[in-house]
Amino acid sequence: MFVIMAYDVNVGRVNQVLKIGRRYLNWVQNSLLEGELTAAQLARLKSDVKKVIDEDEDSVVFYLSRRQQYLERQIMGQDKGGVSLVI
Numbered sequence: 001m002f003v004i005m006a007y008d009v010n011v012g013r014v015n016q017v018l019k020i021g022r023r024y025l026n027w028v029q030n031s032l033l034e035g036e037l038t039a040a041q042l043a044r045l046k047s048d049v050k051k052v053i054d055e056d057e058d059s060v061v062f063y064l065s066r067r068q069q070y071l072e073r074q075i076m077g078q079d080k081g082g083v084s085l086v087i
Helices: 014-024 039-052
Strands: 002-008 026-029 032-036 059-065
Touching: 002 014, 002 039, 014 026, 014 032, 014 039, 039 059
Parallel strands: none
Antiparallel strands: 002 032, 002 059, 026 032
8 A cells, every 4th residue: 555654743753753654665755754565564664653652742644545556746846755766
């Protein structure tokens, strides 16, 4: 499935959440990551994030789609991040 993760967390936890997110997804721009995950990978990502955030103060939102092809991505301004291929 295609996953978009957006987060708004306390400044003290921003780097931790970003590091966890980047293990599973591609960084797109500040506080936004996206990529293809299996159901098991998504469950692990959520579990890892839950260990770091304060659920009374922080917010993490996951948008799920069956496939990326069902979304249209329109960018205004600079295209930050994006998909990187590592060989």
